[in-house]
Amino acid sequence: MPKKQTPLRPYFEKMPDIGKPLSEGEVRRSKENIDLIGEHEEIIAAEIDKVIKAGLPAEKIHDRGGMTIYDRLEYLIDEGTWSPLHTLYNPADNDEGCTGVINGLGKIKGRWAVIIGFDNKVMAGAWIAGQGENVLMVTDLAKRLNIPLVWLTNCSGVKLMEQESVYAGRRSSGAPFFRHAELNQLGIPILNAIYGTNPAGGGYQGISPTILMAHEKANIAVGGAGIVGGMNPKGQVDAEGAQALIEAAKSFKSKAPGRVETHFDETAYFREVHETEQGVLDGIKDYMRMMPAYDPTMFRVAAPAEPKFPIDELNQIIPINQKRIYDATQVLARLTDNSEFMEYRPDYGREVFTGIAKIDGLPVAFIGNRQGVFPDYPDYAEGAYPAVGGKHYREGLIKQGEFVTLCGRDNLPIVWLQDTTGIDVGDLAEEAELLALGQSLVYSIEQTDLAMMCIVLRKGTAAAHYIMCGPQANNNNAFTVGTPLTEIYVMHGETAAAASYARRLVKEDEAGRDISPIVDKMNQMIQDYQDKSRPVYCAQKGFVDEIVSLTELRKYIQAFVGANYQNPHSITPIHQMILPRTIKG
Amino acid sequence: MSTDVTAPMSGTIYKIHVTVGEQVSYEDELIILEALKMENPIYAPADGKVTEIKVSEGTEVETNQVLIVLE
Numbered sequence: 001m002p003k004k005q006t007p008l009r010p011y012f013e014k015m016p017d018i019g020k021p022l023s024e025g026e027v028r029r030s031k032e033n034i035d036l037i038g039e040h041e042e043i044i045a046a047e048i049d050k051v052i053k054a055g056l057p058a059e060k061i062h063d064r065g066g067m068t069i070y071d072r073l074e075y076l077i078d079e080g081t082w083s084p085l086h087t088l089y090n091p092a093d094n095d096e097g098c099t100g101v102i103n104g105l106g107k108i109k110g111r112w113a114v115i116i117g118f119d120n121k122v123m124a125g126a127w128i129a130g131q132g133e134n135v136l137m138v139t140d141l142a143k144r145l146n147i148p149l150v151w152l153t154n155c156s157g158v159k160l161m162e163q164e165s166v167y168a169g170r171r172s173s174g175a176p177f178f179r180h181a182e183l184n185q186l187g188i189p190i191l192n193a194i195y196g197t198n199p200a201g202g203g204y205q206g207i208s209p210t211i212l213m214a215h216e217k218a219n220i221a222v223g224g225a226g227i228v229g230g231m232n233p234k235g236q237v238d239a240e241g242a243q244a245l246i247e248a249a250k251s252f253k254s255k256a257p258g259r260v261e262t263h264f265d266e267t268a269y270f271r272e273v274h275e276t277e278q279g280v281l282d283g284i285k286d287y288m289r290m291m292p293a294y295d296p297t298m299f300r301v302a303a304p305a306e307p308k309f310p311i312d313e314l315n316q317i318i319p320i321n322q323k324r325i326y327d328a329t330q331v332l333a334r335l336t337d338n339s340e341f342m343e344y345r346p347d348y349g350r351e352v353f354t355g356i357a358k359i360d361g362l363p364v365a366f367i368g369n370r371q372g373v374f375p376d377y378p379d380y381a382e383g384a385y386p387a388v389g390g391k392h393y394r395e396g397l398i399k400q401g402e403f404v405t406l407c408g409r410d411n412l413p414i415v416w417l418q419d420t421t422g423i424d425v426g427d428l429a430e431e432a433e434l435l436a437l438g439q440s441l442v443y444s445i446e447q448t449d450l451a452m453m454c455i456v457l458r459k460g461t462a463a464a465h466y467i468m469c470g471p472q473a474n475n476n477n478a479f480t481v482g483t484p485l486t487e488i489y490v491m492h493g494e495t496a497a498a499a500s501y502a503r504r505l506v507k508e509d510e511a512g513r514d515i516s517p518i519v520d521k522m523n524q525m526i527q528d529y530q531d532k533s534r535p536v537y538c539a540q541k542g543f544v545d546e547i548v549s550l551t552e553l554r555k556y557i558q559a560f561v562g563a564n565y566q567n568p569h570s571i572t573p574i575h576q577m578i579l580p581r582t583i584k585g
Numbered sequence: 586m587s588t589d590v591t592a593p594m595s596g597t598i599y600k601i602h603v604t605v606g607e608q609v610s611y612e613d614e615l616i617i618l619e620a621l622k623m624e625n626p627i628y629a630p631a632d633g634k635v636t637e638i639k640v641s642e643g644t645e646v647e648t649n650q651v652l653i654v655l656e
Contacts, residue, residue: 023612024611024612025610025612025613026612028610028613029614321624323619323623323624324623324624324626325625372623373594373620373621373623388621388622388623
């Protein structure tokens with residue numbers, strides 16, 4: 001009988017246990033917290049519902065015998081694997097309530113892909129403001145994770161009434177065609193299921209992927225049939241011109257160019273043509289079977305296991321009251337396989353934890369903030385003040401920089417759990433080199449070629465939001481998720497109001513003038529900070545890629561880790577890893 | 586037997602959740618102490634009856650100062 005095992009078994013098979021069951025008191029006290037989180041989830045769900053219902057009612061598409069983007073995704077993606085991203089993204093506050101594309105990570109026939117499709121209910125998949133940026137985030141994701149990009153194209157081209165917001169510019173809706181070329185050059189395949197009429201921008205959307213397959217009624221073309229020529233160039237439309245246009249439009253009977261008769265029968269651009277919408281998706285499924293993907297066994301260090309503690313207890317552990325502290329280890333214990341964690345330098349830089357865990361049996365690094373008070377720390381303060389969790393101090397920054405560098409060497413993807421109020425400030429902090437150490441961590445991240453996932457559990461504040469691999473780390477950050485408890489701002493509104501108006505208050509007070517108008521402005525500013533840091537706002541503006549319930553966090557981590565190990569372009573043999581040995585000593 | 590509930594750090598009493606004579610259970614939240622911009626809940630160390638509350642909301646307290654007595 002052959003004998004088999006997972007690699008480096010003494011390090012990975014059984015790692016240190018973390019976490020403990022919630023006490024009766026914790027359970028009793030958490031009821032209000034659960035309710036409050038539930039209220040926030042309802043607000044987010046209502047916004048998501050608006051996006052799903054954007055444009056034509058689904059019934060109208062069904063009545064025409066068609067499928068909506070949501071029907072197509074449901075048919076295409078393996079059950080239980082869809083992890084949507086950018087659902088609420090709408091940075092230009094479009095009337096449509098969305099950017100007209102639906103995207104995320106999902107498995108098709110057992111393989112991870114980045115999947116994106118035009119919402120055919122919204123102006124037949126027109127280019128609308130913010131869409132170009134949304135698509136670029138998606139192409140970046142495929143590039144970072146080195147996994148196929150699957151397009152469900154159904155694109156009517158530019159929304160002509162708003163062309164200035166989509167057509168021109170470095171990151172406009174034309175930029176994705178170059179990204180598609182870049183992905184192809186990198187060996188990342190793009191599969192394209194083409195539906196409906198796709199003129200001009202839609203045509204390039206159709207032609208730019210790697211493999212094209214079409215519905216029998218689809219077309220792709222340089223320009224559409226709807227552009228009626230022969231306008232008298234007067235610079236404006238008068239009654240005579242309008243009448244001529246009416247006559248021309250009435251007699252306009254030609255079919256849309258670039259139909260299947262052309263691009264299957266003549267040019268042979270389309271690999272397949274299907275009579276049914278499902279047939280096209282079946283074609284995509286068949287091609288997904290051909291996509292490069294290692295079996296996870298290649299990289300597993302143990303058998304997959306669920307955490308020992310229920311994930312829904314996260315709603316009891318993390319207080320929605322941002323001033324309340326919690327035990328970050330208890331959070332980690334509800335995310336990692338078998339609630340195990342191999343911690344790197346636990347006694348050094350105690351305000352952050354760094355270490356290795358397993359997700360579905362695959363090795364993953366975790367970095368996050370601890371909460372609470374750390375007496376007799378940081379050393380450089382010499383007792384002048386204690387360290388407070390959520391902040392970063394000298395040792396913690398050094399530890400994170402070291403750890404990230406070692407992860408880079410070992411090809412360990414990193415999940416960051418942010419709940420940070422910033423980096424320590426003041427003369428002592430400057431003398432302790434915190435400014436340079438913060439940037440040093442940025443350098444360490446950029447110097448690796450690792451995919452990272454950022455979770456803004458609660459607060460993402462000041463430069464600490466950047467240095468903990470926020471979305472600004474564009475080359476490494478695959479995606480960032482927020483939670484119903486997330487707040488992202490440069491500083492708390494009260495701090496900002498004090499910083500902005502303190503001198504003015506002094507001036508008015510010394511002049512004997514009424515300070516109440518200034519006080520009103522300060523409170524207005526605090527409210528504005530509050531309104532513009534909420535989870536829905538963060539998602540709409542792209543501060544995060546999705547808002548995810550705490551109970552869904554592990555699912556997103558599984559998607560990230562699974563996709564990361566599907567087809568990595570760099571491998572560290574498990575038995576040659578240095579980090580587990582460094583931890584063990 | 587009486588048990589003293591003390592402040593784990595210096596700060597300001599932000600909220601008192603109990604009244605004298607009230608029966609409390611182990612790990613019930615008795616007081617919130619605000620310090621270092623954080624709300625630090627102080628829990629009952631055991632089941633008992635509140636016999637004395639030695640502080641009021643807004644009181645500044647020092648580390649190890651007795652806040653509540655349980656019996």
